[in-house]
Amino acid sequence: MLNLSIVLEDSAREAPDRTAVVFGDLRLSYSFVNTVANQVANLLVSRGVGRGDKVALACPNSPYFPFVYFGILKAGATVVPLNVLLQGREIAYHLDDSQAKAFFCFEGTPELPLGERGLAGFEASGAEIFFVLPATPLATESEFGETLWAALGGMSGEFEPVQTDPSDTAVILYTSGTTGQPKGAELSHQNMLLNAMVADTMFPSAGDDVYLATLPLFHSFGQTVVMNGGFRRRATLVLLPRFEPVEALRLMNAEGVTLFAGVPTMYWALLTTVHAGGGQVPTTLKTACSGGAALPVEVLKDFETTFSVPILEGYGLSETSPVASFNQPGKVAKAGSIGTPIWGVEMKLIDATWNTAEEIGEIAIRGHNVMKGYYNRPEATAEVMNDGWFRTGDIATRDEDGYYFIVDRAKDMIIRGGFNVYPREIEEVLMTHEAVSLAAVVGVAHESHGEEIKAYVILKPEVTITEEALVEWGKEMMAQYKYPRIVEFRDALPMTATGKILKRELR
Known part of the structure; x- marks a missing residue:
């Protein structure tokens, strides 16, 4: 018997009155969070949801997230966290692909009409039960x-x-491969619990x-390192639904924050704000860790000088629960490195045929953190798994001390503001537009987001549409972080002899 919900239960039993969650003016104790999670579990069981059933959750960082997440786990079911920026069509896909039986969806706000999109997605899917998480606390109507x-x-x-087994699936985290359509990485109770403990x-x-x-919290980094690790x-946990540097700095000072985990663009924004006089450097901060993308060394140095705290860089993927390597305590932290493998995890560099590479190669990972596979995708799983090893698609080098350094993304992936964006998925959507003949999507350097999404488009003959109109259309069809902000029309695209678009010439 092993259930990831133990990270909440144990703390509620040992420190019931300690504050688990701060959200605006709300301060909720461990015993309170645990009690509401128990009610959610009772609710699910009363509606026929049990061990092995899938339950989706679309919710920004608010107390609802742990209430529902741990309630689902306690009921023996599997949590399917969804990105809150998904459109209705994308939500329906995730619900059907994961075979979700129930769906908890935040009501949303005027800026984030999640309730509307969620209901549309639910109605277009095969899911059976829909619960609204109201924006107004304790509201009984929506x-x-x-x-x-x-x-x-x-x-x-x-x-x-x-009672769940260590190998039962606790969470299905959606991630896109190069194939465009997102796939669900199945992570067991053991995967998630050990990763939170080791992190x-x-x-x-x-x-x-x-x-x-x-x-x-719907993303693996926040879920494992911040929520599950923090609850254990x-x-x-001081919850901030949307990162905003001025508010983040205010909360760090007001609440005496000791740990901050972020993606590189967040560190860049905090520094920019402090240097512009928009916030105070907190004196309580002890630990800063970064992941999700390579952190520019200049940002790392500036942060350490300004905040008097070094940033510890790590590396992982949804498929690895997520933490695989880290600049670990007791070892020298190397700027620009993703560190060394964490306890219980092995890493190596391989070539395209799984043979060990010496100087430079694709990172392969084996250990307690590697997923069971992609849900209902045996072929996709077989492509990335071999004898317990998972191939990441990330190209790296390793120095004489065993530290890894990421060189490039093998899969042309774009990282915009910490979110992974896969060009092929965007290209597929763009090509559903009646005016578009061909599209190639690349990431172009962007000062604050790291990368911005740019689409090169060849139009069908005799069609008139402006670049701006295509951007607006994309905004309607794709999540906020996915749609191309820049569109450039071309008469032709550079290609290889076999007709493959040469993206490196477009960047």
Whole structure:
């Protein structure tokens, strides 16, 4: 018996009155979060959801996320966290692909009409049960359907977690490969629990730890390192739904934040704000860790000088729960390096045929953190797995001390503001437009987002549409972080003899 919900249960039992979550003016104790999660578990069981069923959750960083996430796990079901920026059509795809039985969806705000998109996606899918997480605390009514609070009426706050095996799937995290359509990486209770535990050992404890949770909890980095690791440590999580540097700095100072985990663009934004006089450097910060993309060495140096805290860089993927390597305590941290493999994990460099590479190669990973496979995708799983090793698609070098340095993304992936964007998926959508004949999408350097998405488009003959109009159309069809902000019309695209577009000539 092993269930990831133990990270909450154990802390609720040992430190019931400690503050688990801070959200605006709300301060919720571990026992409170655990009680609501128990009610969610009772609700799911009462609606026929049980061990092995899939339950989707689309919610920004708010107390709803841990309430529902741990409630699903306690019921023995599998959590399918969805990116809150997905459009209705994309939500329907994820619900059907994961075979989700129920869906908890945040009602949204005028800026983020998630309830509307979520309901549209639910109605177009085969999912059976829809719960609304209302924007107004404790609201029992919503235009989109049954609210969580109405559904929890009369539910007991006691629940005996369903017995799950270590190998049962705890979470399905969606990630796109080069094939365009997102695939669900199946992560077991053991994958997720060990990764949270090992990641947690890498950060020194401040005694009363306070984490700023502004990385999205639906993403593997925020979920494992911040939420699950933080709850296991009995830390206080200060939730910030949308990263905004001025507000992040204000909260760090007001709440005495000791740990900040972010992607490189967040560090860049914090520095820019401090240098412009837009916020105070917090004095309580002890640990800063970065992942999701390579951190520019200049940012790393500037942050250490300005904040008096070194940034520890790590590396991982959704398929590896996510942490695989880290600049670890007790070892020298090397600027620009993703460190060395974490405890219980092996890494090596390989060539295209899985043979060990010496100087430079693709990173392959083996250990307790590697996924079971892609949900219902045996062929896709076989492409990336071999004898327990997972091939990442990331090209790296390794120095004489065993530290790894990322050289390039083998898969042409674009990282925009910490979100992975796969060009082929964007190209597929663009080519559904009646005016588009051919599209090639690349990442171009961008000062604050790291990379911006640019589409080179060949139009069909005798068609008139402006570049701006195509950008607007893309905005309607794709998530906020995916649609190309720059479109350039071309008469032709550079190609190889076999007709493959030469993207390196477009960047």
